Amino acid sequence: MRKPCCDKQDTNRGAWSKQEDLKLIDYIRKHGEGCWRTLPQAAGLLRCGKSCRLRWINYLRPDLKRGNFAEDEEDLIVKLHALLGNRWSLIAGRLPGRTDNEVKNYWNSHLRRKLISMGIDPNNHRPNTINLPRPHHKNSQAVSSTAKLSAGLKTPTNDQPARSRVAIIVTKYRTVQVA
DNA sequence: AATTTAAGCAACCGCGAATAG
DNA sequence: CCTATTCGCGGTTGCTTAAAT
Structure with a gap:
């Protein structure tokens, strides 16, 4: 009863070849998206379904915009x-033609640094208080974000935006998506 | 010109959520 | 309901290319 979603034996990994791309595009054009588990076999691809899904969603989908982010896109992301x-x-989801992976990458490699250079903490979007000494402030949240940057450390939970507000938006979004 | 370091990005992994049975 | 399976998300890695030394 153990049926691993990606068993590693003779499935390709890493970069996709042109032929693999064509097979995937061709298959989805004919049969549509869905059932990633069985797709590779059906499409004649030596890939796991997960890999196919990723390739399609992030790279092959015809409605992808790609290319540089416009200024208004940057603003929206921030x-x-x-x-x-x-x-x-x-x-x-708010940026037509952009994928979550693309937005995430762009944030991590450009926007984050941009905010930091403007003296804004990218974790909480507030002016960085690192240079303002606060003698008796024990649980200081103004940890240097630059220091965490390369290490990729997780931020303490108290840096997160207001949860309640987020929950409403997420719920709204999900409702719309399902309907 | 050769080598090292950093940036950029596609792809992978683990895990929680969603769904099927 | 409960369990097994699949999907989707977010964090992370590792390869490729560009920049610095």
């Missing part, structure tokens, strides 16, 4: 991130 935190799929 605003939505302030509201939602690292909920990339929700954020990407």
Whole structure:
């Protein structure tokens, strides 16, 4: 009863070849999205379903925009991130033609640094207070974000945006999605 | 010109959520 | 309901290319 979703034996991994892309595109054009588990076999691909899904969602889908982010897209991402935190799929849902992976990558490699250079803590979107000494403030939240940057450390939970507000938005979104 | 370091990005992994049976 | 299976998300890795030394 153990049927691993990606058993590693003779399935390809890593970068996709042109032929694999074509097979996947062709199959989905004919049969539509869905049932990623059985797709590889049906499409004649030596990949796990998960890998196929990722490739399609993030790269092959015809409605993808790609290319540089426009300024208004950047603004939107920053605003939505302030509201939602690292909920990339929700954020990407607001940016037509962009994927969560793309938005996430763009945030981590550009936007984050941009905010930091502007003296804004990308975790809470507030001016960085690192340089303002607060003698008797024990549970200081103004931890250097630059220090965490490369290490990729998780931020303490108290840096998160207001949960209640987020929950409402998420619920709303989900309702719309399901309907 | 050769080597090292950093940036950028596609793809992977683990886990929780959703769904099927 | 409960359990097993599949999906989707977010964090992370690792390869490729660009920049610095």
